[in-house]
Amino acid sequence: MIINIKDLKNKIIYRANYRGTKEMDELLSSFTKKYINQLKKEELTLLCNLLDYDDESLYKLNQDLPMSIKIETNKVVELFKSYKFNNK
Secondary structure, eight states: OOOOHHHHHHHHHHHHHSSSSHHHHHHHHHHHHHHGGGOOHHHHHHHHHHTTSOHHHHHHHHHTOOOSSOOOOOHHHHHHHHOOOOOO
């Protein structure tokens, strides 16, 4: 299936904004808002794949806490790991 960049971005934005908890909605939506227009199509696909993980795993990844699963490192994962959410 061929998906254009605009549709992919819309899918990512939706998935980042509607997680399961308000905290993850805020963290992922602010991360997405900051980086989505800087990413190439391949990196957008990586971001879409990252959003497949559950909220607890993503939170632990972002906070550099021990995880029970392994998330393969790539540019988007590294950006997310280093992203610091400022709720101000």
